Amino acid sequence: MSTESKRITHLVGGGYWTGVAERTSEVYNPATGQVSGELDLASAATVDEVVKVAHETSKTWGQTSLTKRAQVLFAYRELVNRDKERIAAIITAEHGKVLSDALGEVTRGLEVIEFACGIPHLMKGGYSEGVSTKVDVYSIRQPLGVCAVISPFNFPAMVPMWFVPIAVACGNSVVIKPSEKDPSAANAMAELWKEAGLPDGVVNVVHGDKEAVDRLLEHPDIKSVSFVGSTPIAKYVYENGTKNGKRVQALGGAKNHMIVLPDADLDLAADAAVNAGFGSAGERCMAISALVAVEPIADELISKIKDRMAKLKTGDGTRGCDMGPLVTGQHRDKVAGYVAAGVEEGAELVVDGREGDFDGAADGFWLGPTLFDKVAPEMSIYTDEIFGPVLSVLRTPSYDAALAIVNANPYGNGTAIFTNDGGAARRFQNEVEVGMVGINVPIPVPMAYYSFGGWKNSLFGDTHAHGTEGVHFFTRGKVVTSRWLDPSHGGINLGFPTHD
Numbered sequence: 077m078s079t080e081s082k083r084i085t086h087l088v089g090g091g092y093w094t095g096v097a098e099r100t101s102e103v104y105n106p107a108t109g110q111v112s113g114e115l116d117l118a119s120a121a122t123v124d125e126v127v128k129v130a131h132e133t134s135k136t137w138g139q140t141s142l143t144k145r146a147q148v149l150f151a152y153r154e155l156v157n158r159d160k161e162r163i164a165a166i167i168t169a170e171h172g173k174v175l176s177d178a179l180g181e182v183t184r185g186l187e188v189i190e191f192a193c194g195i196p197h198l199m200k201g202g203y204s205e206g207v208s209t210k211v212d213v214y215s216i217r218q219p220l221g222v223c224a225v226i227s228p229f230n231f232p233a234m235v236p237m238w239f240v241p242i243a244v245a246c247g248n249s250v251v252i253k254p255s256e257k258d259p260s261a262a263n264a265m266a267e268l269w270k271e272a273g274l275p276d277g278v279v280n281v282v283h284g285d286k287e288a289v290d291r292l293l294e295h296p297d298i299k300s301v302s303f304v305g306s307t308p309i310a311k312y313v314y315e316n317g318t319k320n321g322k323r324v325q326a327l328g329g330a331k332n333h334m335i336v337l338p339d340a341d342l343d344l345a346a347d348a349a350v351n352a353g354f355g356s357a358g359e360r361c362m363a364i365s366a367l368v369a370v371e372p373i374a375d376e377l378i379s380k381i382k383d384r385m386a387k388l389k390t391g392d393g394t395r396g397c398d399m400g401p402l403v404t405g406q407h408r409d410k411v412a413g414y415v416a417a418g419v420e421e422g423a424e425l426v427v428d429g430r431e432g433d434f435d436g437a438a439d440g441f442w443l444g445p446t447l448f449d450k451v452a453p454e455m456s457i458y459t460d461e462i463f464g465p466v467l468s469v470l471r472t473p474s475y476d477a478a479l480a481i482v483n484a485n486p487y488g489n490g491t492a493i494f495t496n497d498g499g500a501a502r503r504f505q506n507e508v509e510v511g512m513v514g515i516n517v518p519i520p521v522p523m524a525y526y527s528f529g530g531w532k533n534s535l536f537g538d539t540h541a542h543g544t545e546g547v548h549f550f551t552r553g554k555v556v557t558s559r560w561l562d563p564s565h566g567g568i569n570l571g572f573p574t575h576d
């Protein structure tokens with residue numbers, strides 16, 4: 077641990093945990109390669125301690141009026157907005173993404189808080205008067221209890237915010253289990269709830285790895301699990317969480333394709349490919365990693381992309397660069413390994429990000445933007461989610477061949493088509509088997525009042541994140557049939573209730 081390394085621990089019941097962790101892990105500053113923090117990893121017993129607090133507070137928070145809950149959400153929105161630069165700096169220091177990108181992530185998270193401010197309207201049920209003589213029926217939605225949110229490293233603030241504000245607004249308590257690679261943003265965001273007037277213990281953060289996740293998946297007082305991460309772990313979380321009777325939404329990995337048709341504006345498409353391929357060093361679940369060029373435009377498009385890549389500056393996220401380092405040295409080496417595999421498998425390496433001039437400390441986890449041409453669907457750089465700044469170009473003779481590639485892929489998170497033909501775009505939105513579609517928009521992340529989620533191996537469960545699907549996920553429906561008797565109506569009838 078370096079002299080500047082800090083201890084990072086769980087936040088429970090409105091304060092930091094004071095126990096002694098049996099296990100810890102190191103947190104790095106990816107731009108320097110130095111250890112910046114030592115993270116407490118929760119044992120199953122520590123998870124139990126945190127869930128117990130959350131469970132107790134859920135009983136009173138769930139009974140708190142909608143007006144009061146909305147007021148807390150409004151106050152929280154102001155505080156996150158006030159502190160967004162500070163939170164962005166925390167993200168950059170542990171994730172590595174450039175400051176402007178980190179700020180963008182906080183801003184997208186703020187939109188979910190703003191959506192959750194409308195909770196009194198969102199939780200309204202229906203009412204039917206007089207379904208039978210003097211009988212009324214109405215529906216209500218009630219909180220679940222304690223909800224677990226397990227998040228990945230790549231959006232340490234935004235992904236928790238996809239779920240936490242809505243879960244809280246719906247009257248639940250929450251236990252957040254952030255990624256152990258960049259845990260501090262979740263703590264910073266959670267601290268602000270107290271200042272917003274949320275009762276202690278409604279939002280808690282427990283740090284850890286598989287041991288903590290496994291305990292959350294089996295704990296009887298955890299009623300729902302919102303998971304975001306790689307596909308194998310998402311599948312594991314879904315299978316084990318549902319086996320234990322929990323409501324689970326598990327968002328997994330991605331391989332996002334961008335189809336460019338011959339009639340597209342190639343400058344717009346080249347800008348989009350570079351922005352969506354290399355933003356956040358390709359460590360976005362909605363990053364474009366496969367560009368499907370419908371001939372004859374591939375040569376021209378690749379030349380335009382190459383020109384733009386030559387101007388990108390990779391370096392320390394605090395210095396105004398375009399792209400930061402990768403999150404860990406191990407991940408950087410894994411991505412560089414894919415670049416080597418792509419060359420071995422016969423793809424044409426157009427730009428090699430392993431060679432580069434990086435604006436940062438020598439030990440930072442650097443890898444520059446990389447471009448492959450003539451990639452075939454069986455190559456590992458195509459079949460695997462690389463999650464780094466590696467863009468692969470596949471050439472196809474027709475729209476049908478391009479669509480077949482996208483639909484054959486086991487992932488279905490995001491996709492985009494670039495064209496000036498409205499009919500082709502409309503056909504694509506109908507035919508493509510992917511959850512989020514962009515038309516001349518490379519990263520089609522829905523606004524907070526729509527729901528975010530992929531298809532196929534990119535999401536396990538029935539419910540997407542935020543929007544009205546989020547409200548449904550964090551509440552249970554109940555239907556009440558009521559009759560207030562008057563003296564003229566009554567009597568014995570053993571038949572099944574019908575409406576008269």
Ligand code: NAD
Pocket residue numbers: 226227228229230231235253254255256284285286289290304305306307309310327328329330360361461463489530534
């Ligand atoms: P990850 O799967 O390694 O980790 C995600 C979470 O699972 C972390 O909190 C981690 O501590 C926990 N975890 C890791 N190994 C575990 C195990 N064996 N058992 C139980 N829990 C475990 O993912 P990551 O590397 O942090 O994030 C990148 C991945 O997340 C990519 O695959 C990316 O596509 C995906 N992602 C998907 C979306 C989406 O919306 N679909 C959004 C963001 C990220």
